[in-house]
Amino acid sequence: MFQKKSSFLGSTLGVLVVGIFAMASLTSCTNPNTPAGHEGYVYEKPRFFGDGGYRDTLKGPANYGFSLWRNQVINIDMRPSTYTENFKILARDDLNISFSFHAILSIRMGSVQQVVENFGGEKWYERYVRETFRTYVRDAVQRYDSRDLKTQRENIAIEVTEKLRAYLEDTPFSLTKVVIGNINYPEIVANAVEQRLAAQQLLSEKETQKAIARKDAEIRIEEAKGIAEAQRIINATLTSNYLQHEAINAQLKMAESPNHTTVYIPVGTNGIPLVKESR
Structure with missing residues (x-):
């Protein structure tokens, strides 16, 4: 009777040990994987036995596969x-x-x-x-x-x-x-730079205005020169005969006009009349 009990206990203990070992082995299975653009450093992380350390390199995308050993992976991104x-x-x-x-x-x-x-x-x-x-x-x-x-x-x-x-x-x-x-x-420097740029812009605008004023003055001078030259030419051509001729032509035009009544008194120099309009 005692031998039967011992045999039974031994068998049960053996089955239990095998079961524990099998369960530990199954729970230790791993499947390391590496995504695209990465390389995986596969290494063993032993629980009860094994040497541990580097096992292999995975170039993603890839799987290492199921293993009874506790294989792990460190994935490193190789992309820029x-x-x-x-x-x-x-x-x-x-x-x-x-x-x-x-x-x-x-x-x-x-x-x-x-x-x-x-x-x-x-x-x-x-x-x-x-x-x-x-x-x-x-x-x-x-x-x-x-x-x-x-x-x-x-x-x-x-x-x-x-x-x-x-x-x-x-x-x-x-x-x-x-x-x-x-x-x-720093803010104080940025403000100083902005102020300097604003001053430079204002100075540039002033220089532009100055240049415009200078050009305007040059234009006025040229206009004055033109007027003076015109006056000189007119004065040189205003002879007595020319003025008399112009006066006669004016009288003729006024005489032909139906809207005015004008009396001409030829008392001016060289017969040029003084004109008086009657209303």
Whole structure:
């Protein structure tokens, strides 16, 4: 009787152990997958046994497949992305300037294992690139006076790009471009600039008005010269005979008019009449 009970207990215990092991195995099954544009770092995360560590690379979109091992995946976006850093930096003339820099970065395909194991995985930008990028920007900006920053922005972007590319040369990371965003001066400076521009505009308008007045004066002078010349010509041609001729013609026209009654008294010089109109 005792032997039967022991055999039964042993069998039950064996079935229970097998069942627990089977359940643990089933719950440990995983199917790592990687979306498009990403690379997946597949690694084992053992529960009871296994070596753990890197297993394979997935190039998305892809699935690793079901496995009895606890395989996990770290997906890294390999596509170009824009990383923005905002700054408030003292320029060489000690003016605090606010602006932003944008770096377009990507990761070389096939390098996900290196990225995860050597550069912080998903945090690669924060851990490896960010502070160096910011340092290069500060060094470039602080060599210029604030008034020169807008005119030198292209040169600053080129300098930062060259330094950052050299820094990333032996890494999985690739720099496409560095772009400077809006440059914002302190409010007092912005107001001063606006006032200066307004003054320049007003000065330009005054210069225009002055030029117009000068031209108007030149026109009036020329008109006066023309009038004087006309008067000179008229005075030179107003001889006694010409005036007498004009007076006679005027008398004839008046005499022929039915609307006026005019009496001519030839008492003027050379018979030119004094005219009196009767009403």
